[in-house]
Amino acid sequence: MVSSPASQRVRKLPDERRAEILAEAASIALGEGLERITLRAVADRLGVRPGLISHYYPAAEDLVIAAFVRAVSEEREELFPDDGTPLERTAHLVSRIEGSGAVELTRLWLNARHLCRFIPALTEALLDQEYLDRNRLTALIEDGVASGDFMVEDPFAACIRIWVAIDGVGSYVNNAESFEYDAFKRFVTDVAEWSLGVQAGELRAAVDRLQAG
Numbered sequence: 001m002v003s004s005p006a007s008q009r010v011r012k013l014p015d016e017r018r019a020e021i022l023a024e025a026a027s028i029a030l031g032e033g034l035e036r037i038t039l040r041a042v043a044d045r046l047g048v049r050p051g052l053i054s055h056y057y058p059a060a061e062d063l064v065i066a067a068f069v070r071a072v073s074e075e076r077e078e079l080f081p082d083d084g085t086p087l088e089r090t091a092h093l094v095s096r097i098e099g100s101g102a103v104e105l106t107r108l109w110l111n112a113r114h115l116c117r118f119i120p121a122l123t124e125a126l127l128d129q130e131y132l133d134r135n136r137l138t139a140l141i142e143d144g145v146a147s148g149d150f151m152v153e154d155p156f157a158a159c160i161r162i163w164v165a166i167d168g169v170g171s172y173v174n175n176a177e178s179f180e181y182d183a184f185k186r187f188v189t190d191v192a193e194w195s196l197g198v199q200a201g202e203l204r205a206a207v208d209r210l211q212a213g
Contacts (some may be wrong), residue, residue: 018056020046025067026074030104033111037064065125068112072129075105080136086144090196091206093137094189097166099211106170134159144196151197158195165191 012020024045028037039053039060046053057063079093079102096102116123138159144150152158165188172179179185186204193203 014056017052021053021056021063022066022070025063026070029064029067029071029111030108034064034068034108034115035111037067039063061119061121064115064119065122068108068122069125069129071108072105073132075102076129076133076136078102080140086140086147086149087198087203087206089140090144090192091203091210093140094192094203095207095210097169097188098185098207103173106173109167110170110173134163137162141196149196149198152195161195162188162192 021042024042025037028041028045037060039050039057042063043050043053053063057066079096081089081092083089084092097106112122112126116126134156138155141150141152141155141158145152145155150158169184169187172184183190189204189207192198193200196203
């Protein structure tokens with residue numbers, strides 16, 4: 001007797017299946033928005049029954065929050081590389097933010113901030129991720145102070161200024177028309193230069209080299 005495809009399907013270990021579900025939900029979060037994460041949507045993408053998803057995530061809200069955390073955690077590693085001087089690492093961060101590399105991430109953060117009004121548990125997760133982001137940037141700035149790349153008395157204050165610039169520019173990410181003014185497109189660069197005590201034009205030049213490459 002020939003076995004059916006269903007009977008031939010390899011049963012995955014619980015941790016492997018959970019990771020698969022979470023990765024797919026995070027992909028939906030980045031590509032379509034947190035509201036589009038449902039047990040059925042994830043199940044359809046994986047070719048399984050919704051009941052399998054609910055076995056690991058009985059509440060869709062828990063999956064939404066976990067997907068947000070997974071997505072922003074992975075993107076954080078893209079924003080903060082370990083290689084290079086503090087100036088080069090900052091230029092990498094700014095280049096991704098001002099270019100097209102972080103559009104999905106920017107939309108996800110804007111999406112999550114809106115949904116926090118309706119999903120209190122998401123607020124706690126968002127605050128935790130903000131804390132981790134601030135720690136990474138503050139540590140980068142402290143490295144720059146130690147190396148002489150940056151002239152900063154208060155690294156945390158500089159970090160806050162830069163994140164406010166990033167979030168401010170990000171609030172325009174869903175605009176129907178692009179905003180092509182140089183003062184807007186290079187706003188994060190300019191704020192970062194000022195906040196870090198970098199010579200005018202030095203960070204811009206580093207960002208331009210990355211974008212040209």
